[in-house]
Amino acid sequence: MEKKALAVLASGRGTNLQAILDAVAAGQLRVDVRVVISDRGDAPALDRARQAGVEAIFVNPRQYSTRRDFDRALIAILQERKIDIIALAGYMRILGPEFVRTFPRRIVNIHPALLPAFPGLEAQTQAWRYGVKIAGCTVHFVDEGVDTGPIILQAAVPVLDDDTPETLAARILVEEHRIFPQAIQLLAENRLQIEGRRVRILPAAPDQD
Ligand code: GRF
Helix, strand or coil: CCCEEEECCCCCCCCCHHHHHHHHHHHCEEEEEEEEECCCCCCHHHHHHHHCEEEEEEECCCCCCCCHHHHHHHHHHHHHHCCCCEEEEECCCCCCHHHHHHCCCEEEECCCCCCCCCCCCCCCHHHHHHCEEEEEEEEEECCCCCCCCCCCEEEEECCCHHHHHHHHHHHHHHHHHHHHHHHHHHCCCCCCCEECCCCEEECCCCCCC
């Protein structure tokens, strides 16, 4: 079966991108990472992409007068490269409805909380402040809301009494790096069936290779 083409959008340090690249190198994630796009020219994620021999593109939001124009620039890049799956790996900009509708059920995001609790920014700090005893992360489909799309995978971690937001975030991050590549592999294998808000994980087809 031909490998699906993956694009990763990232705004920052890119450890989730790295987990994807490492999973591909290890043969656990069977996709073609075709392009990494960032809205920040100085994002370490772009360097990680180049290191791995993946095309790295900075799209400068300041060059576009509206979000729509910026999104259209992204859409053009993705369509030119015939991208099948888009992974948001610490991408800090909200994608507009046109973008989301162009790639239905093909965009996934990693969020560092057990959704629907603590959507939005600094989710780990929100969870720590709230005092929950279990925290975690979620991979979900992207819809037109913020962190609201159907949930694909989640992983939980304990919150310890002497945690700081930083130590909690580090524990969650380990799980992010594990479940994000897994969820992308499931999508690449067409094993995710969306039923309303629920995502059913279908069994692996025999003779995948
Ligand atoms: C991660 O915590 C992710 O869950 C959130 O943004 C952070 C990105 O980290 N969406 P990195 O750039 O992948 O290291």
